[in-house]
Amino acid sequence: MKIIPSILVQSEDEFKIQITAAENVLEMVQLDIADGKFVPNTTWADPDVVEKQTDLDIELHLMVEKPLQELKRWSATEQIKRVLIHYESVKNLEDIMPTLHAYGWEIGIVLNPDTPIDVLEPYISEIKAVMFMGVVPGFQGQTLIPEVLTKIKKFKSLHPTIFTEIDGAVNEETLPEIIASGVDAICPGSAIFGNDRTVEKNVERMQDIINKLT
Template sequence: MPLCGWMKVFHELVQRKVQLHNTRQLFLNLGKPKSHSHVLEYSFNDKEHQTEEEVKNLLRSPLIPLFLSHRRTRLLNPEMGVAAKIAPSMLSSDFANLASEAKRMLSLGADWLHMDIMDGHFVPNLTIGAPVIESLRKHTTAYLDCHLMVTNPLDYVDPMGKAGASGFTFHVEVSKENWQELVQKIKAKGMRPGVAVKPGTPIEEVYPLVEGENPVEMVLVMTVEPGFGGQKFMPETMEKVQVLRKKYPSLDIEVDGGLGPSTIDVAASAGANCIVAGSSVFGASKPGQVISLLRKSVQGAQQNN
């Protein structure tokens, strides 16, 4: 008999013998304690099993330790599409207090922590690498959304995987010839692969990576030129987001650069659901309110579409 509704989810979890991590999505931990990267977004069509508490009860099993908190977890409505995820960019944080800054963002409602890795070659700036990710991982179990602005992303897969990175987003501009190998290695290290595209790169270049046999799981549309924080949002990049959302309704689409209260609505309306925000969050007097505003804009746009 075909499985449906909550039974599909339960069957999938039991088959993989996974753990659940308490974020707004379920992160499948495939046996690596520091990795919470494989995402199962779930929805329930069975009207009898719509409430959060009922779902928790259904998923309780000796094989599945459950770590879902009432505050951090919600069900995904099929009509809403993919979940809103707000990722403060740690590039704008106080690097001398990175662990406490990370904890502060999470306590204020952040879903992910966005980490910018720059090599000084693909972009002129030089930031952090695997040692900083490894150090931060000791202080948090949060999803570390790593954006690699580097010329040779293959060189970073092993160290980033060992360091505890959750997501590994590389640039299509430097991976046109070897993206299949790159995606395979990223997944083999327990990380979730994503591909980023610069403002001047045609969005069509990411299609093969989304549609391939071993696809990426997120597309990051840069809304500024990569390499520096605090830049002005480029509204012309929203056409790429619109095209992606129409073509891939269930894809995680992330935007990064100049996002804040004055620009979030246009990004959310275009179809972005993963929002990276640096200066607008860390520079705010009440960053928690900004995080909440960003999420509400995404959720409102999804409900209206």
């Protein structure tokens, strides 16, 4: 199981603090981008700063109404390896797939807690990853919605080779049941960046739990 912490920040300074702390500890981080429309909050994200500030691989989690418009801003950012677009944010995923493929990134689809997995079936051959939201998207520190774990188990049984992630309410307390779902990666936010311990220590604590239970 991979640990891909999510960075959800409101300022450049906050980003620099978190990404610097993640260097030499992690291989990849997730950068959350929220527009205040698809979700109620907004986040900071500047491609030029990101490109200069880190060598870490990055996956973009787009919580925005117009994902293609946002992706154009990131087309020259070499650190981007995967983009995660909410199924609920576009009217027809099929219409935007050619553009997504043209960028050369891995394509991932995000499902909100109440979105069924069968909506993905028409796109299975075109996507590399699915991220399941364990909470209503937009804010860190919420309670895990347990039904999401059932969705993950079902999806993994149907499509075992597609990379799966869970974002939201990922912490040391919920980690055992999350591991049991069979998900491939966790995307903790506040559990990594939101306490007095170092990022390295928080990652180590979560990795210890993973090692014991897998």
